[in-house]
Amino acid sequence: MSSFVSHPVEGKYILVTGGAGYIGSHTVLELCRNGHSVVVVDNLCNSVEESLKRVEIISGKGVPFYFCDVRDKDELNKVFDKYDFWAVIHFAGLKSVFESCKYPERYMNNNVEGTRILVECMIEHNVHNIVFSSSATLYGNPKTMDPLTEDCELGPINPYGESKLKAxxxxxxxxxxxxxxxxxxxxxxxxxxxxxxxxIGENPKDIPNNLLPYVCQTLVGKRKFLRVYGNNYPTRDGTGVRDYVHVVDLADGHLAALEKLRENEENRNGAKAPLNDRVLIYNMGTGTGYSVLEVIDSMNKASGKIVPYKIVDRRKGDAAQVVACPAKANKELKWYTRYSISEMCADAWRWQSQNPDGYSKPSKKVLEMLENFKKEHAVSQ
Ligand SMILES: NC(=O)c1ccc[n+]([C@@H]2O[C@H](COP(=O)([O-])OP(=O)(O)OC[C@H]3O[C@@H](n4cnc5c(N)ncnc54)[C@H](O)[C@@H]3O)[C@@H](O)[C@H]2O)c1
Structure with missing residues (x-):
């Protein structure tokens, strides 16, 4: 549950693009829990509307949903015409590094063109504030093993990363x-x-690209085994080290960002400000890295099962270690992560074991839980 208190702007809405997706649905839930009025647009290319239905049931707050591609300016304009938005949180985008290497144009078009059209709609409707889903992939294959600060050299090494940098x-x-x-x-x-x-949780439509969803699907028998790419990196156990952040902490990061934008707007009181004070960049990570084998061990403990894995050759372009320095977000956004790796794995496993087929075919337990939430509160519009 959200620890961050975020103040809604009276009478105004937050537009969340890509809000039916993994990070989007968790952020919409935290926004609703904080009393914000939220509208979602999503083209459901990698999600299902059921995630938002569950968000409404858990929070008791209605979330108007529009099936809309952010590149369709006419349709998007209709949504902007209908609501008085105070801010936009822009999650809508494609996110697979592997797929982006196969279809670079698709990634440029969706992620860059989608952002351009969205920002044009904002400007035309006098909406001032945006929080954008960027990525550590912008740092490419860092030369350092030290935690990365926001001013580290950027150098994406795949079309996905390039599309995020361009956006x-x-x-x-x-x-x-x-x-x-x-x-x-x-x-x-x-x-x-x-x-x-x-x-609610991560529900990839295709074969997962990221470690955790792959591990989860292996544990429920949907994948035979996990490939661990390389065990000869200069890390604690030779496998790659990454900075894992709980999706609820990350969702809170968006609330903290909105709070920062609101405070800045109030403090400026209509005065002009230089671009550097208006476009703020923050790393969202814990500052602590875990190796692939450490994550597997944590998932084994969380699930009471054993993740079958095989060590294979390194993948081209993979860095030994990529860890955030979150000091700027800690200081300026007052955003601190709360969840440990074992809590992250326990929560990932709860979602996966309760929903082995994602949002389709809900188990009896899930249906009962949803009924209990409905009894607790009717969904208000
Ligand atoms: N999950 C990660 O590891 C990660 C890491 C860094 C950055 N990001 C970024 O965060 C954002 C959200 O990621 P996620 O993990 O929730 O992914 P996701 O695929 O679960 O969510 C993205 C959502 O955007 C929607 N979408 C895609 N293109 C759209 C378009 N043109 N118009 C409308 N909707 C569209 C999809 O249907 C989906 O619901 C993405 O922009 C991603 O690049 C994700």
Whole structure:
């Protein structure tokens, strides 16, 4: 449950693009728990509307949903015409590194063009604030094993990372002219875990690209074994080290970013501000790294099962260690992560074991839990 208190702006809505997806649905839930009025647009290319239905049931708050591609400016304009938005949180995008190497144009079009059109709609409707889902992939294959600060050299090494860098640049460029515009560009490290209810979680439509969902699917028998790419890196046990962040901590990071933008807007009181004070960049990670074998061990403990795995050759382009320095977000956003790796794994496992088929074919237990939430509160619009 959210620890971060975020104040809704009276009478205003938050637009969440890609809100039916993994990080989006958790953020919508935390926004609802904090009393915000939220509207979602999503083209459901990697999600299902059921995630939002569950968010409504858990929170007791209605979330208007529009089936809309952010690149469809006419449809998006209709949503902007209908609601008075105070801010946009922009999750809508494609996120598979592997797929982006096969279809780079698709990634540029969706992630960059989608961001450009969204920002144009914001400007045309005088919406000032955006929080953008960026990524640690912008740092590419870092030369250092030290925690990465926001001013580390950028050098994405795949089309996905390039599309995220270009999307950051689109926002920055547009906001040079749009002097009322403010943005928080949040560079996520490795979000994992799920809401503590285990009723929403990561639900990949295809073969998972990331470690945790793959491990979870292996544990429920959907995948035979996990491939561990390389065990000869200069790390504690030779396997790659990454900074895993609980998705609820990450969702809170978005609330903290909104709070920062609101405070800045109030403090400025209509005065002009330089671009650097209006486009803010933050790393979203814990500052602590775990190796692949450590994550496997944590999942074994969380599930009471054993993850079958095989060590295979290193993958081209994989770094030994990628860990965030979250000091800037700690200081300026007052955002601190709360969850340990064992809690992240326990929550990921609760979601996976309660929902082995994702959002389809809900188990008896899930249906009962949803009924109990419905009894607790009717969904208000
Ligand atoms: N999960 C990660 O490891 C990670 C790490 C860093 C950054 N990110 C970024 O965070 C964002 C959310 O990631 P996620 O893990 O929740 O992914 P996700 O695929 O679960 O969510 C993305 C959502 O956006 C929707 N979408 C995609 N293109 C769209 C479009 N053109 N119009 C409307 N909706 C569209 C999808 O249907 C999906 O619901 C993405 O932009 C991703 O690049 C994710």
């Amino acid at each position: 950051e640049q689109v926002i920055t460029e547009k906001f040079k002219e749009y002097e009322d515009g403010q943005a928080c560009l949040l560079r996520y490290f490795n979000p994992i875990g799920a809401d503590v209810t285990g009723l």
